[in-house]
Amino acid sequence: MKFGKEFTSQMVPEWQEAYMNYNYLKAVLKDVLNLRKRMQTVSPKASTPRGSALKRGVSLYRAFSGLTSRQRKNPNSPLARGDDEEVVLFNSVRESGSPSGARHQTMFLKSAEEGGECELVFFKRLDDEFNKVVGFYRKKVQEVVEEADELTRQMNALIALRVKVDNPNVRSQAGASEPRLAPLEILDHVKINVAADTPVSTLKGILMISDSDLSFSKAELRKAEERMTRAFAVFYRKLRLLKSYCFLNQLAFSKIMKKYDKITSRSASKSYLKMVDGSYLGSSDEVNGLIERVEATFIKHFANGNRRKGMKILRPTTKREKHRITFLLGSFFGCWLALIAAIIVVIHARDILNSPGRYQYMDNVVIIITFLPFNIIYRWSRFFLIRCAFHCICAPLYKVTLPDFFLADQLTSQVQSFREISFYICYYGWGDFRKRLNKCDQSTVHEYFFFTVAIIPFWFRSLQCLRRLIEERDPKHGYNSLRYLSTIVALTMRTIYERKEGVNWKIWAAITLGVATVMNTYWDIVEDWGLLQRNSKNPWLRDKLAIPNRGVYFVAMVLNVILRLGWMQTVLGFRETPFLHRTAIVAIFVSLEIIRRGIWNFFRLENEHLNNVGKYRAFKSVPLPFQHDDDQRI
Template sequence: MKFGKELASQMVQEWGEAYMDYNYLKGVLKDISGFRRRNAAAAATRKNSLKRRVSMYRAFSGLTNRLGSPGSDHEDEVILVNAVEQEGIIGAPQYQTVFLMSSEAGGEYELVFFRRLDDEFNKVLKFYREKVEEVRREADELSKQMDALIALRIVVEKPSDINGAQSQTRRDSAVLIEAKSHMDAIQEIEKSGEEVAGTTTMADQKNTRNEEEKTNNFTDFRPAPLHVLYDVRVNILPETPISTLKNILKASNSELKYNPAELRKAEERLRKAFMEFYGKLRLLKSYCFLNTLAFSKIMKKYDKITSRKASRSYLEMVDKSDLGSSDEVSRLMERTEATFIKHFVNGNRRKGMSVLRPRVKREKHRIAFFHGLFSGCSIALIVAIIVSIRASYLLQNEGSDRDRDQFMENIFPLYSLFGFIVLHMLMYAGDIYFWRRYRINYSFIFGFKQGTELGYRQVLLIASGLSVLALAAVLSHLNMEMDPETRSYKVLSESVPLILISLLLIITFCPLNIMYRSSRFFLITCAWHCICAPLFKVTLPDFFLADQLTSQVQAIRSFEFYICYYGWGNFRQRSNTCQDSDVYKLFYIIVAAIPFVVRLLQCLRRLFEEKDNNQGLNGLKYFTTVAALVLRTLYEQNKGTTLHVLAIAFSGITTITNTYWDIVIDWGLLQRNSKNPWLRDKLLVPNKAVYFAAIVVNIILRLTWMQLVLDFKISFLHKKAVVAIIACLEIIRRGIWNFFRLENEHLNNVGKYRAFKSVPLPFNHEVDRSM
């Protein structure tokens, strides 16, 4: 693999613009090489006025001078690299290269090369310095957090046998309690304005702290000082329903409770913070290594093309700069490893390193094998179903209208649910494939646990396995015969769809470590956050899942039909009266509106938290969608001219606003002044026609929902089939939307260099109360 491709494959995509532009510099070298070839060809056609080469007239340096001697160091010197201090910034110089051969023919090309090389190096160096300073600040904060955590451990766990420190620990705990009482007294004095008494109390507090620090000196063991807990409060964020309600009611208590539950919560938060911090250090070290290697590669290419020896001087400068000589990141990594192993895995190095450096998941051949097997079985079952329908003339033979209607009204909705799920999974597998192909960091954006995210092969395996079960059940239903005496079907055979959906739910909620448990629980957690909206803090996976559910309205209604059909219908005779029930009609509207209401509540939560007006407009969009959905459903149930006009009007408004929002806001396209006309400045798909095709397809598929309210008659299709086809087209549209939505999100992260999750720390360090 060429180095340019290797660099692109290993770089942190969110930091892509901060890496050395290797391909651009290689293009400049191609210009130099092209000029030298043209110059050599022109020289060969010229008459040779000299019989000897020009190099033979060069000054003789002597026979005794050896390579590397003081006299030869500057003989072939090509460049001089100078460090120039930036104005107002001490200790952060920029580097400028002086090309000494600019007067030669073609020297202007090489001069341009070194100018661009300096620009790239200074860019890389500036970014690296900023990131090192950032991790240095984070390391200081994590150190304070660890001091507070260790002190909290001492108070809560009261260690009794640590090198004879039992009595000292008790004295420290007593000192802490006494100090806390002093702090409470200070608060009361500050409220009453008694400044003199307050000064006295502060003096007592300082004496208490000095006394505690004196008693902390052990011969063999010195526990962490407990005074760090004086100014520490619990960091409570409105992320969960309880914390959100407390925040709304202003009843949030940030005082430390000194109990095991508080300790476990703090340990878990800090554990995650250390894992994220270590991941950032690893990528920062990789960033340093890849860029150093890139400069080495490009300089060696320059030497090879120009037959000069400039790489040694330039690379010596790179090695002496912060990029090559700073080992602060390596030291931080070592200290982070030692801290994590000691304090979070009880000294087990193997376990600690497996957590900090999870292994890359390998693709297993059996996944591809079973996916191929299930796919082949699915195709065979589809062919068998078609042949069975044609053979029995279920849909075409005279007198079979009643059987056809009975099947479409009662059995078809049961199995269409599985079709919607499988189709959505197929589209999701396609999204994953193209996200990986165009290096969209979907696992980071969604917040998947490293090493547990599903690849497209795993998703295809699940989809094909589910399709085999569903298609086999459909085929068995087609071949079932009614008992001529009772005119009913067998209970077990008619319960196949119910058994299948029950099996699917059992596997989804199974707590055992089988069938991608991490991914299943991630899905359940996001679904629970959607159900409890707006009590949970809204993250991208939550509203992304809610958007998926808005495209699964018919699947959600199929769940309602399951309850009605098997609970109140006569499933043994394949008949039901669900559509005639007012309660069923009411819930038919409610369950379809739930995903849109969830998105509305999520938008409102983000509007109040982030103060983003776009979230308010987005919420208004979902409100109009709910109105259009309700009116459309009421028209289907009751008909009427007024309802028809209102349904058409609201559906038209919703279609226009949703289409505009999809293309302009979610995808970031149709930017008039962008580098790519009517698209956006940055595109990951090289073929621009793909974006225009996606815009057209999105508009067409959005308009298909108007069929439900315009009520065009399609004589050769049953109404249930028309609804299912439109639902499938909406799922396809959502799959296309997913790719471009996440591409836009990825580019936004790249533009802000966001490559890590922000983990909330457990403690807040308050300022001195005397101030």
């Protein structure tokens, strides 16, 4: 594998923009190479003699250095002279207010030579990349040093809590010769935050009821140790990635300079790499020191001195992929295709669409399609889904995370499925399903349930937006909440029209649906996808795109608008055709909504990822167990 591809594969995705742009510098060197080739073609000295059938490269005319290092070197060759022929000089310029400190500048001494302007451009671009890398690395090192100080304070509180819980009769002794606080006195200045995020804790926070005082119980100690274990593991992984970032960029500068020397037949790499080694990128040892101290601390305090056990937690091994998942997925997909084919054959063979009982039969076939996709095999996936669904139901009493609001958005596209579930309960609970007879449409309870079940997912999502508005103080979440409320109004008007009909209800349904459609379409494209940016590098898209073909984004936007209009079909009067039953038409538009939601999922997650990349967020924030009195965090 070439170094460029290997370099890209080992990058931290969220830090990709902060790495040295190796491919760009390679392209600049390619321009240098092309210019030198053109100069050799034009120059009589470099031209090939007439009649020569072979076009030899420039390297074939260099002096042969021998097969071993004992061969005598030509003292006049550029490689033998080493630093005698200076190619570059280095200078550092301090910039006021710059977080990266001094800015490095390279002075190219051969710019007056023919073609030297192109090499001068290369060194300017190289300086830009070097200063970018050093600035980012310095900033991240400062962050981990501050985080290490906080973990030190947390460890002091944890050790004091251990002493207090395991030895409740111990008293701290602070004499005149030791003015700083003894370990146990730290507990007088901290509060513990180990309670899980639950509806009860949220209600206590709203009512200003605090239960964060230490009770010195073993349960508190166990929860505090669990949080500290996780915090150390995440912090250690951050340090390792930062060390890898430093090493990969140093290697990239070494590779690009050696490539420069090979193209230009100069010897600038030695002095340049010496400068890199002496810079903050090459000489800073804070990360290595922190890695050693974190390992020693974790092994001592969380693994009882067992290095193998401690390192297993700090460096978890990658789980082996199991091929049975792929096998079962393929098997189920094949069974699904066979089932669909069998249904089509049965419908055609029995001419069910033209039979008197075709309405009842179509209702039963919706049953099969709805319940078939459920996954009941993998425990972790099922429990994760149940937990996220419970968080949606209890909104806004839980802190809203990406899986929670992402699932709530999926539920808003399953309105028809929820309505069908109410019909199944009525059909099999109170109807005569053996004769395919039911009176669900005449049931008041079913009618009310049919009316309210459609707005529940949008209500959950609106409450989640209100929770985020309160926590993050971002007005955008307030506007998003109003958007879901407008959708609730639109669904209510459409449901009333479906039940009562009439021109007035049709007008109100059309107006509310039109407003909700415009608001939702704008939010999908601009806010959720981050597109339609007027001043973007990519016209009417966004600066960063994961897909090289920009036309895909325009196609997705057009499809989103078209598919958004699909849910207005009941108001516009497209209800039943001679060859399709109304239930089949509803199923078609529900399928189109699923397709639209699938497209939305892809671009929504892409935008979320790019936002994390733009802010260099490679790690989740880990809650710490102790809060000191002088902390200003909420």
